[in-house]
Amino acid sequence: MSKYFRILKNQLAAALEWRANLVTLVLFEIIHVTAVLILWTFVFQNRNDINGMTFDQILLYYVLTPFIGIFTSVNISDGLGSDIKDGHLSLNLLEPYKIWLGRLCNAVAVKIYNLLFIAPIYLLVLLIYTLTAQNPLISLQGIFLSLLFIILAFFLHFFLDLALGLTAFWIDDVWAFRHVKDIFFGVFGGQTFPLDFLAQNLKRIFEFLPFKFFYYIPVAYLLGSRTPNMLGNDMLGIFMWTGTFVFISFILWRFGLKRYEAFGN
Amino acid sequence: MIKVTELSKYFTTYKKEPGLAGSFKALFKRKTRIIKAVEKISFAINQGELVGFIGPNGAGKTTTLKVLSGLLHPTSGNVNVLGFNPFDRKPEYLKQISLVMGQKNQLWWDLPAIDTFILHKELYEIPIKQYKQTLKELIDLLDLKNIIYQQVRKMSLGQRMKCELVLALLHSPKILFLDEPTIGLDVVMQKRIRVFLKEYNKKYGATVILTSHYMDDVKEICQRILMIHHGSLQFDGRIAEMIKKYADYKIIIVNFNKPVYRDDLKKIAKVIEFSPLRATLFIKRNKITYAANSILKNFDVDDLDINEPRLEDITREAFEQS
Amino acid sequence: MRLSAINFVKTLKKYLRIYRINIKYALMVDTAYRFSFFLELFVEFGYQAVLILFMQVIFSNIGAIAGWSYYEILFLTGLNILSSNIIVGLFGVYNLWALPERIKNGEIDFVLLKPVNSLFSLALSQPYLTSFISSFTGIILMVYSVNQMHLTLNFINILSGMLMLGIGAIIVFCIMCIFGSLSFVFLNASQLPRLPSSMAFQFKIYPHQIYQGIWKFVLYFILPVIFMGSIPAETMLKGMKFEYLLLGIVLIIVFIFLTFKIWNKMIKYYASASS
Numbered sequence: 001m002s003k004y005f006r007i008l009k010n011q012l013a014a015a016l017e018w019r020a021n022l023v024t025l026v027l028f029e030i031i032h033v034t035a036v037l038i039l040w041t042f043v044f045q046n047r048n049d050i051n052g053m054t055f056d057q058i059l060l061y062y063v064l065t066p067f068i069g070i071f072t073s074v075n076i077s078d079g080l081g082s083d084i085k086d087g088h089l090s091l092n093l094l095e096p097y098k099i100w101l102g103r104l105c106n107a108v109a110v111k112i113y114n115l116l117f118i119a120p121i122y123l124l125v126l127l128i129y130t131l132t133a134q135n136p137l138i139s140l141q142g143i144f145l146s147l148l149f150i151i152l153a154f155f156l157h158f159f160l161d162l163a164l165g166l167t168a169f170w171i172d173d174v175w176a177f178r179h180v181k182d183i184f185f186g187v188f189g190g191q192t193f194p195l196d197f198l199a200q201n202l203k204r205i206f207e208f209l210p211f212k213f214f215y216y217i218p219v220a221y222l223l224g225s226r227t228p229n230m231l232g233n234d235m236l237g238i239f240m241w242t243g244t245f246v247f248i249s250f251i252l253w254r255f256g257l258k259r260y261e262a263f264g265n
Numbered sequence: 266m267i268k269v270t271e272l273s274k275y276f277t278t279y280k281k282e283p284g285l286a287g288s289f290k291a292l293f294k295r296k297t298r299i300i301k302a303v304e305k306i307s308f309a310i311n312q313g314e315l316v317g318f319i320g321p322n323g324a325g326k327t328t329t330l331k332v333l334s335g336l337l338h339p340t341s342g343n344v345n346v347l348g349f350n351p352f353d354r355k356p357e358y359l360k361q362i363s364l365v366m367g368q369k370n371q372l373w374w375d376l377p378a379i380d381t382f383i384l385h386k387e388l389y390e391i392p393i394k395q396y397k398q399t400l401k402e403l404i405d406l407l408d409l410k411n412i413i414y415q416q417v418r419k420m421s422l423g424q425r426m427k428c429e430l431v432l433a434l435l436h437s438p439k440i441l442f443l444d445e446p447t448i449g450l451d452v453v454m455q456k457r458i459r460v461f462l463k464e465y466n467k468k469y470g471a472t473v474i475l476t477s478h479y480m481d482d483v484k485e486i487c488q489r490i491l492m493i494h495h496g497s498l499q500f501d502g503r504i505a506e507m508i509k510k511y512a513d514y515k516i517i518i519v520n521f522n523k524p525v526y527r528d529d530l531k532k533i534a535k536v537i538e539f540s541p542l543r544a545t546l547f548i549k550r551n552k553i554t555y556a557a558n559s560i561l562k563n564f565d566v567d568d569l570d571i572n573e574p575r576l577e578d579i580t581r582e583a584f585e586q587s
Numbered sequence: 588m589r590l591s592a593i594n595f596v597k598t599l600k601k602y603l604r605i606y607r608i609n610i611k612y613a614l615m616v617d618t619a620y621r622f623s624f625f626l627e628l629f630v631e632f633g634y635q636a637v638l639i640l641f642m643q644v645i646f647s648n649i650g651a652i653a654g655w656s657y658y659e660i661l662f663l664t665g666l667n668i669l670s671s672n673i674i675v676g677l678f679g680v681y682n683l684w685a686l687p688e689r690i691k692n693g694e695i696d697f698v699l700l701k702p703v704n705s706l707f708s709l710a711l712s713q714p715y716l717t718s719f720i721s722s723f724t725g726i727i728l729m730v731y732s733v734n735q736m737h738l739t740l741n742f743i744n745i746l747s748g749m750l751m752l753g754i755g756a757i758i759v760f761c762i763m764c765i766f767g768s769l770s771f772v773f774l775n776a777s778q779l780p781r782l783p784s785s786m787a788f789q790f791k792i793y794p795h796q797i798y799q800g801i802w803k804f805v806l807y808f809i810l811p812v813i814f815m816g817s818i819p820a821e822t823m824l825k826g827m828k829f830e831y832l833l834l835g836i837v838l839i840i841v842f843i844f845l846t847f848k849i850w851n852k853m854i855k856y857y858a859s860a861s862s
Contacts, residue, residue, distance in 0.1 A: 013285045024778040028785055035789040042797040043649060051648045173623060179630040186637055193644040277860070336696050338859045352858065356702035364700055371697050375616045384612070387605050388701050 004105055011109035022117050029066065029118055033125065036062040051197050056137060060129070060223055061194050067122040068146075068218045069191060070114050072153040076103045077181075080165030081174030089260065100162060100249070107158055137223050145231070146222035152238050153213045159245035160210075166249060169256030190216030196225070210241040266472070267310040267333065267440070272342035274303040274328050302328040304496040305342070310474065312439070315466050317487035318476040319580060325496040326476035327444055333474070334364050334442050347439060360389055363438040365429055367445035370417070378413045378420075378428040382435060389436040396435065403431045406468075407461055423454035430461065434471075441465075443475035447482055459485045480580070492583060499583055511583045512574040515553055517546045519560060520568040533559045547574075602707060606714075613681075613716050624717060631721035635668050638792070639728070653796035658732045660794075663820040665728030667792050670752060670815040672725065674784050676718025678760050682710050683767040684784075687777040690770060690857075699854070706850050710764050729823075740823060747832075748823030754835035755814030759787050761842035762810060768853035783810075791816030811838055 040062065044055040053061070080103060083089045092099050126138070164181065168174045186192050188211035195206050195216050206212060217234060220226040226234075280296040281287055303325040310316055318326040331337040332344060335351030335358065344351060349358040372381045386396045404410060407427045417425060426446070433441065443462075447455040463486055466473050477483055483490060483504075490507060492500040500507055517534065524541035534546035534556050548556045553571065560566060617624050642664045646657055655663065686709055689695055698708045733740055767780040790806060795817035798806045806813050811834075818831055 009285045013287075021776055021778050024776060024782055027782055028778075031782075031786050031789055035793075038797060038802055039793055042799070043652065173626050176626045176630055180633060183630075183633040183637055187640060192637055192641045197644050197648055331696075334700060336699060336858060338855070354699065359700055359702040362700070364696070366693075366696070369693055369697075373612060373616075375619060376612055380612060380615075384605070384608050387601065387608060388703050390601065390702075 004101060007102060007105045008109050011106050012113055025114070026117060026121065029121060032066060033063055033121075053194065053196060057223060057225075058194070060137060061219055063122070063125060064219050064222060065191050065215045067118070068150060068222075069185075069215055070118055071111070071150045072157050072214050072218070074107045074154065074157040074161045075110070075178070076107050076158070077161045077165035077174060077178055079103075079106070080162070081168035084165075084168040084256075084260065085172070085174075100253075103162065103165075104158060107161075111154070139224060141228070142222045142224050145226075145228070146218045149213065149218045149221060149234070149238070152235075152242070153218060156210065156213055156238055156242045156245065159242055159249055163245050163249045163252055166252035166256055169252065169259055185211055185214055188212070189214045190219070210237075213238050213241070266312045266347055267308075267474075268343075268345045269309070269333070270307050270343040272303055272306045272329070272332060272344060273301070273340045274325075274332060274337060275340045276300045276302055301496050303332070303493075306493070306496075306498045308491060308498065308501055310472060312472055313466065313470045314489060315463070315473045315487045316475075316489045316491060317483035318474070318491050318493055319478065319480075319483050320493040320499075322478060324493045326493050329493065330364075330442050330444055330474065330476055334362060335359070336364075360436060361439045362442065363433040363436070363440070364442045365433045365444070365446055367426075367443075367448040370425065370429065371432055372417045372425070372428055374418050375416060377415055378417055378431075381417075381432060382413070385432055385435050391436050395437075399435055399437055400431070403434055406464060407431065423450055423457070426450060426454065426458065427461075430458070434465070437469065438471060440472045440474065443473070445477055446475060447477065447479060455479070455481070456485075462486050492580065494583070507583075508574065508579060511579045514547045514549050514574060516572045516574055517548055517553075517557065517560070518570040518572065519544050519546070519564075519566060522565040522567045525564050529563070530560075533563075602703075605703070606712060609712050610714055610716070613714060617716055627717045628721055631672075631717060632724065635721065635724050638668065639664055642792070653794040655794045655796075656736075658736045659820075659824060661735075662729050662732035662824065663794065663817060664792070665725045665730075665732060666752075666820045666823075667816050668725030668728065669722045670725075670755065670791065670819075671788060672718040672722035673752075673756050674759060674763075674787060674815070676715040676722070677756075678710065678763050679780075679784055680715035680718075681713035683763050683780045685713075686710075686767050686780055687770045687774070690774060695857075699858075705854060706764065706847070710760070710767065738824075741826070744823050744826050747827040748819045751814060751822045751827075751831065751835060752819040754832075754839055755812070755816075755819060757839050758811055758835075758842055759783070759815050761839075761846040762787075762812075764846045765849050768850045771853040771857035786810060787812040787815060793817065795821075807834065808838075814838070 037059065040055065040059050043050070044058075048054065050058065083092065089099075092102065095102070161181075164177050165174060167177070171177075188206055188209050190212060195203060195212065198206060213234075217226065217238075277297050277299055280298050282290060306325075306329065318329060320326050328337065332339055333346060333351060335346075335354045338352045347358065347361055349355060351358060351362075372378055373384075382400065385391075386393070391399075404413065407430065409424070409427055409431065412420065412424050413428060413431070415424075417428065420428070441462075446462075447458055450458065459482060462473055462475075465471060473486070475482065475486065488503060490500065490502065490504055491498060492507070500510070516537075521542050521544075525544075527536055527539050527544075530536050530539070530544055530546065534548045534552075536544055536546055538545040546556070557569065557571065560569065642660060646652065646660050651657070652660065689698070689709070695709075699705060701708065762783045763780065766783045770776060770779055773779060790810075791812045793816075795806065795813040798813070814831075814835055818835075822828070822831070
């Protein structure tokens with residue numbers, strides 16, 4: 001167990017080398033939040049709500065969504081894909097720890113690193129909001145539930161990304177999958193627009209897919225538009241999807257490794 | 266044509282403490298350290314010379330080369346190459362020099378080498394007639410007839426290196442800088458490159474300046490050696506002079522019938538290489554006979570050989586002396 | 588360096604020749620990796636679809652914004668797709684975005700020793716051809732919107748719009764170069780060159796009228812990315828506003844001057860500090 005902890009520490013130390021990227025990352029977020037702020041302030045100059053959402057709700061939604069996204073994002077498929085492609089995996093196979101756990105450590109380390117430096121900005125914004133707003137929309141219960149789903153969504157994302165990365169045993173251009181994933185997440189996950197904006201029939205399709213868990217669900221719980229009585233369904237959903245991807249990963253790993261060993265890549 | 270006066274080049278690097286705590290600390294405050302890569306070096310090189318900079322890794326050879334070519338700005342001192350300050354990187358200056366770095370490619374990876382040559386012709390504004398003729402001569406000298414039409418990524422390391430040399434010489438530079446040009450190549454290819462450089466220098470009169478830590482590069486190509494160690498110029502002259510200056514000794518290579526102890530040998534001579542049945546020793550020239558006799562008397566010797574010092578040993582001696 | 592007219596034309600021809608060769612080589616390499624090429628194109632279309640979807644959903648819920656009707660917004664989106672591709676393809680992928688990598692693996696040394704302007708070599712010379720193709724969606728969208736509005740665009744307006752777009756492209760290019768040149772100083776900042784383009788992507792997609800107060804000042808004078816989105820779109824639809832042309836010209840002069848100054852300074856720093 002301690003060896004995984006050490007791997008984690010090393011990954012985090014390595015990530016910290018990239019100080020200037022840190023600043024860039026922070027600036028990316030600030031730019032995004034600013035653009036969103038400007039747009040919605042202007043739009044709400046002449047109206048009170050859009051499709052049922054007030055200014056506060058929309059603003060919070062667009063500010064919180066990427067923040068949540070940082071919590072739940074995982075990007076190991078690129079690295080895993082290229083390791084498989086160039087044979088680097090062979091080195092990993094000889095190392096005395098489970099590969100998927102090693103990747104998980106990597107993912108968690110990057111997560112900690114991101115959170116340490118990005119979280120403060122958002123927390124500051126949230127703090128300002130809760131201190132100045134008339135009827136703050138965020139409740140303690142909401143925070144707790146949202147946190148729960150964030151953690152679950154992180155693991156869901158991890159196994160999905162793991163499965164994606166493992167397709168590299170057969171497919172050359174795994175990098176493309178990451179872009180496709182980003183696009184699907186963005187559109188179907190609620191990053192591009194709140195799923196509430198959609199017409200009923202479309203909304204039903206979106207609800208069925210797993211992508212909502214990455215942005216829409218945690219934010220909805222935080223903002224109170226989803227209440228504890230929906231908890232059961234959502235928990236069931238996320239566990240089922242996670243289980244599915246664990247299973248897929250397992251199968252891909254089994255057959256992929258056989259193929260990898262056969263070709264002596 | 267190259268005149269360097271009191272050249273110094275210092276770098277600032279950051280010190281980071283190891284471990285996770287160190288990484289965090291490094292985010293806010295880092296200790297700086299000044300590395301003196303080159304310290305007050307002076308020399309002059311004339312047109313057409315074949316000069317080698319030798320020295321151990323980190324001695325300052327590559328730094329000096331980069332300053333001469335114009336990539337680095339000196340911390341202090343004066344550098345004048347072909348009448349230019351290289352650091353200004355004026356186009357007129359750049360068209361007269363060329364830099365080749367061992368194991369670093371300029372050629373486009375996915376295209377035939379000839380395509381990079383064509384691009385090079387445009388970059389350097391080489392008239393087409395001159396381009397065609399130079400290309401033909403270089404291909405003949407390097408024996409590259411059909412290879413230049415192959416994709417670079419399909420070439421062997423040796424072929425790639427040859428094409429890199431063609432690329433570097435297409436614009437007929439007056440000075441050719443080479444940084445570790447034969448590194449990573451097999452023995453046959455190394456020799457091929459050395460022969461080529463000598464021929465090129467002879468035929469076109471271009472100044473060739475190279476850095477290497479392979480003794481054979483320097484031995485076979487260069488007339489003149491500049492030895493750099495810890496950033497300062499230890500020696501500047503012909504190889505023969507260097508041998509006279511630093512090689513006040515000879516080498517004894519002994520093979521024993523029965524294993525011996527290193528300490529016993531140390532009493533007689535300086536031990537350079539040792540294994541229980543064989544040793545290489547340095548002996549001052551005036552003590553050779555005495556040492557040889559001692560060894561034959563005190564040990565069970567199978568074979569004893571007395572040689573002139575090798576260049577490698579001389580340089581090692583020189584570095585250890587400083 | 589003395590710049591007589593003849594010298595200038597000669598130099599221009601040289602750089603155009605080099606650029607043409609680079610395009611040819613890029614084509615040769617791309618067709619060798621054909622599947623990758625189509626895949627990249629497909630991914631590009633994906634991102635475009637997201638943008639269109641975004642604008643679509645937002646504005647179908649809002650109606651008009653800042654005086655722009657639905658189809659005018661669609662036209663704006665089409666133009667934005669075009670200008671994004673300009674940024675990505677001409678300035679980004681193999682040029683400024685690749686700069687940190689180039690510095691890291693030492694390619695820079697070879698580039699600096701060529702008798703070619705370093706700004707050209709590192710920021711412009713390698714176009715990404717996929718963007719050329721994917722920019723057509725933008726043009727198609729613009730044509731479609733104009734049809735739906737039952738408009739015929741004035742030829743002069745189209746030219747003026749293209750002029751404004753060109754001005755915008757130069758301005759954004761300069762901003763990207765300035766940020767990109769910081770890569771010579773902050774060697775580990777692999778994402779740094781993407782900052783200005785990311786900012787452009789975020790701010791140029793909206794009608795410039797939504798920027799008021801301090802933001803108006805910033806987006807008109809300091810980081811004028813609106814010249815690559817809203818302003819050319821408005822110019823094409825409604826005609827040139829002289830104030831914008833004047834502002835654009837002044838901005839170009841200032842930014843080009845700044846770019847050269849800063850770029851050269853950063854390279855000087857690199858040459859003093861690197862090892």
